[in-house]
Each structure stands twice: as C-alpha cells, then as structure tokens.
Amino acid sequence: MRGQKRREFRPESRRNGTWRRVLPAAVAVAVAIGALALGLPTQPAASDARPDAVQRSLNALVRDSGTPGALASVKGREGRGRTYTAGIGDLATGAPVPVDGQVRIGSNTKTFVAVVVLQLVAERRASLDDSVDTYLPGLVRGEGIDGRRITLRQLLQHTSGLPEYSSHLGDDVRYYAPRELLATALRHPAEFAPGKSWKYSNTNYVLAGLIVQKITGHPLADEIDRRIIKRVGLRHTYFPAPRDAGIREPHPHGYYRESAKTPLRDITEIDPSWGWAAGQMISTNSDLNRFFTALLAGRLLPAEQLAEMRTTVPAEATFGPGARYGLGLASRPLPCGGLSWGHGGSFPGYETRSGVTDDGRAASVAVTTQLTGAAARRNLERAVDTALCR
Secondary structure (H helix, E strand, C coil): CCCCCCCCCCCCCCCCCCCCCCCCCCEEECCCHHHHCCCCCEECCCCCCCCCHHHHHHHHHHHHHCCCEEEEEEECCCCCEEEEEEEEEECCCCEECCCCCCEECCCHHHHHHHHHHHHHHHCCCCCCCCEHHHCCCCCCEECCEECCCCEHHHHHHCCCCCCCCHHHCCCCCCCCCHHHHHHHHHCCCCCCCCCCCCCCCCHHHHHHHHHHHHHHCCCHHHHHHHHHHCCCCCCCCECCCCCCCCCCCCCCCCEECCCCCCCEEECCCCCCCCCHHHHCCEECHHHHHHHHHHHHCCCCCCHHHHHHHCCCEECHHHHCCCCEECCCCEEEECCCCCEEEECCEEECCEEEEEEECCCCCEEEEEECECCCCHHHHHHHHHHHHHHHHC
16 A cells, blocks of 8 residues: 555444445456456365365355455364465465465454453453443543443443444544544444443444553553463464554455455555454464464453353344354354354455354454455355364
8 A cells, every 4th residue: 555545445334343345455456256266276274185175165255255365274172273275365466375374353353352351350450330431431421322321341242332433434544543433433322222232333342442451551452462462372463553554474465346346456554543442453363263262261261251251142133143242252053053152353355254162163264355245244154164063
C-alpha cells in the first residue's frame, strides 16, 4: 500500500468474525477466478499418492470459494501435528503458500482478551459482575446506554446491547485510537437493554481492552504478551504495534474483491488499529491450536474461571446452527459428535476458523480472502470439522 492512493474504507460487522465490507487496497492483481481454478499448486503434508481428507478440503476451498490460498494445522489427541497448504501465496510472483504462515486472526483476538480479563478476576482485581463504571466512570453514556448498568460479563458475552462501531467508521485508512472507536459506537443507540438479548458487537471488546489497561496500568498488548503468549510459548503470535501495517514472518498475501466482476486486490499491508482488542492480532494456525489447547486444558485459567468462560448462551445468528457463546469462546456441535470450542475471525484479506475438543484434538484453517456468502463460510467451517473428525 505504500506510495499508493488508498480508497474506500467501510468495515461493517459480520457473522463469525469481525468484518464484512472492507478496504480494497491499492494494488489490483488482475487474476480472474477462472485462472485461479487452473494449475494451483498444493503442498500436502504427507507423501501419500492420494491427498487425505484435510488436504482435499483445502483444495476444495481454493477451487470453490475463489480464495487464492488456504492453509491448515491439525493436532491429534496424541499431540502429533500436521500442516497443510493449497493454492498460491502471492499472486504477483506465483510463490506458494508458506507452510504455517502468519495471518491476521481477526476476532480470535477476543478470546485472548477474555482470558486476560478472567485472569484478573481470578486475581481478585476484578469481578464479572462489576459495572463498566467501576473502572471507567462516566465514560460509557449514550442513547439507552449507561455504563453503570453494563457488567464485564455482558461485555465478554455480547449481551450488553452496545452498538457496533465498525459499521460507522469513515472511509479513511488511518490509525484509530481505542477511545475513538468507542466514541464512534456511542453516537448510536443501544441495540437492547443490558442482559436482555444477545448480539455480536466488536464494541464490547474494545471496552474490555480499555478496562484491562485501566486495571493493570499497562498496554493491552503487553498484558496479552506476558500473560498468554510467553506463558504458553506462542512463538509466532503478536499484537501489532500502533501503525504497524506489515506482517513480520513468512505469510501468504491477503486479498479482497469488491464484486465477482472485479479483480482481486492485495491488501496484505493495512493499519490494523480499527480492530484493536476486537481483532488486531497476528498468529499462525499452529499457534492458535496451541493457544486453544492450553486454554481448554486449564493452563491459562483456574477451573472456576474456565467454567465461567464455557457457560454459554445461544449464538446461532452469528456462529451457525447449534452454536453457543460463552465469555470470548464459542462452541459448535461436531458432525462426529461432541463439541468444538474456539472462535474464528475475519480481517481484510484473511479468514480463520479454529476448534479444539475436550479430548485434545485441535484444528485451525485460514484462507487468504474474506469469504462472502453463507455457503463459502460453511465450507471453511466444514474444513475444520473434517480435520477434527478424521
């Protein structure tokens, strides 16, 4: 994006991730879907003559969803892991998708933030039943909005009724301070009274991030790094610094298409600040598996707080049939029985889905475009299910 004119910035809230309509970047890559369907290289993890079910699901995502690339990491209950790739990692050069490359993980960031809040609860520095005003007095006021009536639990579970800020950001691609994101939301009326319904809103997690900073006196990124990333050894996961538009390690390029008739645009480099605590982080599929496995195994939270995190309400409107939402953690029923616990995320150029089972299976799949349409998103979720049920 350097040296180019930046156009159209119109993020909006979307199902099972953070964003729906977002910024086309500067450089158009003139590759039609028909060309993408021909000759795409794949890199199966094993030397079998016939790709296994996970590889076939990635190949199908590239073929049917119009995404240039896909990548996955799968861990069995015995702890052995495998990585997969399909498609092209850079349409300009034809480079392959890097194995276990870094991607923008979007709303998976919310689970990290929720873990930090629950750690503070375990340390008796906060309570889930505290109001927002306990920490940020007078800050959250608006039409039908009163921080004295909204609790930390309601923020983490999307039952606060706070309106969605990302639907109302301007067209400029620029740095957004967290309080600016909150102020954008507060110019609009509440969706419902606190605790009376459920609706996914990124505003909840921006506010949760501000509360973490108020309690600890440290930047949110530092708390996530100290309490989670270093603690469980996530070597390829980080919270980008302000105005850091790049991705540090090997990564597939991310792309965006305005419509089926327009070319893909490379939007790999982007200021991620408008996601902040709701969706700013970068990671790999393997690191996401490691994080969610450690979380479900009780390595990040005491039993009481992990039980609170797994106490869910219906969330089918956003996460699909049978889905429920806890405190920054979603569950979905698996076709082979049992539940998949994780989150998923969407950010310009990338879409991810992750899942972990109670018996230690884990899978994370990413594609290098934001998927449009319910069918394409279901195919991504099925790829995770295939990996967990194989």
